[in-house]
Amino acid sequence: MRRIRLAKVLLSGYLGLLLPLSAGPLLAAETCLPLTTSDELPEAAQHWHIGKIHFERNDIFDLSSKHSVWFHRFANDYHVITTEAALREDLLFSEGEPLNLSVLAETERLLRSRRYLRHADIVVSAYCPSSRTVEVTVRSWDNWSLLPRLSLGHSGGATKANLGLAEDNLWGTGNQAQIEYFTDSERDGYKLQFHSPNISGSHWQTTMQYADTSDGESYRLNLAKPFYRLSSERAYNLDIFKEIKDISEYARGDVYNEYKSNQQLIELSSGWSFWRDSDSVQHFNVGSTLDERKFDRNNDSTQAPPDNRDLSQVWLSWEFLQSDYRELTNFFLWNRVEDVNFGWQVSLRLGRLLESLGADQGGWHWQASVQKNFEINDISWLVSRLSYSQLHRNQLQEQQLFQSELRYVRHLSEQQVLIAQLQWSVGKNLFRDQRMTIGGDEGMRAFPLYYQTGDKAAIASLEYRYITHWHVWQLLDVALAGFVDAGRAWDNPQRPAGPDDEQNLAGYGIGIRLLPSHSSRGSVISIDLAKPVSDNPELSGWRWRLIAKRPF
Template sequence: MLQKKSTLMFIFGTTLMLSGPSLAETGCVAVDPKQPLPESSSARTISKISYIRHDIFDLSHPQTVWFHRFANEYHVITTEPTIRDDVLFREGEPLDLAVLAETERLLRSRRYLRQAEVQVTEYCEDNQSVVVTVSTWDNWSLLPKISLGHEGGETKSNIGFAEDNLLGTGNQLQAEYFNDSERDGYQLRFLSPNIGGSHWQTAVQYADNSDGESYQFQLNKPFYRISSDWAFNFELSKEIKDISEYELGDEYNEYRSNRDYAEVSGGWKISQYDNQVQHLNVGVTLDDHHFLPNDDSTRPPPTDRDLSQIWVGWDWFQSDYQKMFNFFQFNKVEDINFGWQASVRLGKLNQGLGAYTTGWNLQATLAKNWQLTPVSWLTYRSEYKQLEGKELASQQLFSNQLRHIYHLSDNQVWISQFQWNVGKNLFRDQRITIGGDDGMRAFPLYYQTGNKSAIASTEYRYITSWHLYQLVDVALAAFVDAGRAWDNPDRTTPIDNDTLYGYGVGIRLLPSHASRGSIISIDLSKPVTDNPELSGWRWRLIAKREF
């Protein structure tokens, strides 16, 4: 027994000596990030922050070829100051594991980073301090945008480029020419997500389209962490475009929309307890929307409206994050909040600001995720809007989404979703549509339109072990959709006026080392319909953030 104990002490002492002077001579020992720290860790201070920045590809991978080396060679890796700007703690401050986890989530939210880890790696007993290591893995950020897609019976294409990590600074620059079912034109956009480490953000965008031009400028400082004391937002935009109205996916009317929008608002933390925080927000919004006929108009455009208002809002946020896999995406860490999130905003229409009438505008949101069993989860999102005006018809919209996620195994997921919208007297340009992007994947875009809708979907997903040259992860899917949009006073055709049904199979491709991280969905689907123009199987290709 004594000999065994002496042997263990010899091994431990040898390990300290081999670790080098930086540990043994300073009285510091390496710790396993996966194991809990000793008790009273809150009394320890952060003596040093180390940064380890990884390039895009692991060149020791057996599938490494020339373009992996080329990408690593010519990619500008995210600079250490850019990473440091997002770190929410400093050397000399007390260790707070919750702040380390919050920093890790903030870094992972940056699209130019594929993964981030913030861990305690050394413990120094002599001075009760720790060393924290921030490790990041870059994404390929210069993306040529050359794409051709077919979705909902419409062809979409664009060409251009997007740089999501300009010279390693985290800034975004985008230029593209696009052509879709509504319009074609070009767009320029610049975004800085954290100006000089101040957590101020700015975005500038300009677009010159076939149906008009638009621009946007935004300067804001959000509640970027749970302890943020205040927030600010300023936004100015103008958008001119043609809006089409559809029936069964076919355009029957078009009109010109001209919208001028501006908002300035501020927010303050009014209470914080443990992992919960409440904010008070106030703001002024100018929202002037005009409609005009164009050469393709077959009926009068909607009535002009101005909803300029002064508003006050409240929100409640409960932080209860967990690292999840194969939740909304696949083969990557997802930070999912299982705490409550709620907000209420009440605005008063003000004729002194330009509103056409007096009245009030209410908006409320509620969101929550639950873990039902070790392998199943439930997510819920709801939103309520109500607009009342002296010269406006009373308008309401209640939107809900309920989703059940069940992991049949580590690589098999079954998801069921039900979303419903109940509206009343919605503006013509804000009615609910289904088909294509908006549910009912086997049907064309804008197939049904109305004040109300309901869609039920179920989907089986098989995540394969195929990782094609460290570039693309592959998953397979099979799905069934059923849904309907109704209560449309302008509908004229009796075809497919009831519940729609569709089913299909698909392939999901995830560019695992690209900054956009959009999942490319290729589906082959068949609608169940009495419309003779939709007989047979249909295919679609679309890129989106979620599976």
């Protein structure tokens, strides 16, 4: 009997030694099969679950490049790369969930929208037949995010300057912090700002901002959870804003009147999604807005200020969003992947002004907007935006505003792009502080800032852009441009009479476009030399213009 027990013990021990050794070959036979791209994934595996998620985090500069120099190494050494935790918090999928390639693509777009990332892609990197799972790899490339805000710009006869510091990826967390001193044609002062785009992976976001300027102060507190993905079911928003500032009224680029503005706004809303399918969704929102604006004279006032107004209201809105994204290059920017939505985007909002909330009088306020991009052929596209708003108050004149923006993009070759743009705005009885302006930053690049103002405006422009192979130390991508502008703003009874009031404006010029290729602030820097076509002797000669702004 003892011999039988001893034999069992010895057999058990022998098997215990053999099983770990035999498990190796068994597991090796079940090794996951690597993939180069998600397109190689077998059709059957597209319905499996996600087993593992891998992260490949790349630094700012590729030091293996022959153009790499000492400050590229310095930047990589002293930059805090985006943490795996920050990237994981933005993922719209997790381990154990069924694989959905459209969700992977949607997450790619979300990551690429983060300004601290230069690029991101997500691929199925392996599939494991035995466990019927796949492995997903998230690859990201960082931007330089610690930015000294030191700039000097000149546009339309006015000088702008900024001095400060901004960090768009605080300690690799994706949060933004900024302190800045600024001066321009309107005011000077300093601004503090903090923004968190995704609080602890909850997809709640917050913005806190405070500014103290030469003509007043402003602050903003925003806490929101937007419809951050197509399948989001709920959205919330709380916005508190106050701003005190001086507003200047211009004629031909010169100030003819000033007054003080004090705006206070509080908005609270909630939204639901419904009628959702694989590529579209509809949203229903309900909210309340307290919007009070007061105006008063200041030391430079030459005319009476606008009337005070309170447009406090409750409102309902409906939105339709269709997801049809394409990955394009040389569309708004160049030399980088751009996510362009060719689906319909429609919104309607109806507000009821209530005296019980503080409104001056009862009435209705409704707004509508439509945005759609069209692919004409493989080398040309049309970008369109239309909006209409109407404000009807019981004892005051009805206000209306129609605005349209059309942009035609055509690739003449891999390096040549033709861009035509038309902006048309028609208003009726607009508030004085909301009239359209043209000149300088607002189109008509050969004319001073705010050269013409009015309830109606139209601008047409044509730009030829040649994308060079020049890269300034891997910091700036360079393009050359030539442009022609034509336009006019009119219907402003308060503006003093003078030359060019009833004339169409035109100008032309050449310029350089600089795109920071490794910076979290993806604004295009435009340096232009422009000449107006005008009989006004004050506008003779060429004007230079420098401005950094996000495109269209």
